[in-house]
Amino acid sequence: MNSPRFLVALTVANFAVLLLSVTNLIRPAIAEDAVTVPVLRARSLQIVDEQNRVRASLSVIPASTSASGAATAETVLFRLITERGRPSVKVGASEDKSGVSVVGPSGTKDSYAILEANADSSSLKLRAEDGRERVLSP
Secondary structure, eight states: OHHHHHHHHHHHHHHHHHHHHHHHHHSOOOOOOTTTOOOOOOSEEEEEOTTOOEEEEEEEEOOEEOTTSOEEOOEEEEEEEOTTSOEEEEEEEESSEEEEEEEOOTTOSSOEEEEEEESSOEEEEEEOTTSOEEEEOO
């Protein structure tokens, strides 16, 4: 006789736990207060569109040495990417140099502008799709 009462109580308890679980799943997400989490820390950051394509990225590229022995310094790189996946704007900074590059839209191969500064010089390189090029430096 105690068996049916126990099963009913157990069923009611399980139903209550289920309701609490579902309530936690459907409640709105609330951002934490900036006082408790003042900094977002990560090795890279990506912003994606509704089709889950990366449209912007911010990353730290470690220092490396190429097969020919050329060394590259650690670099912070920010990219803005078109819907077809082409990085159209790049901003990079390292201890050696920094620069900004802007390339033409998808479908172009050779139109771009590069602004670069290093320890002893700076330049602006402009190139058109037809191959014309101009380099400006002080």
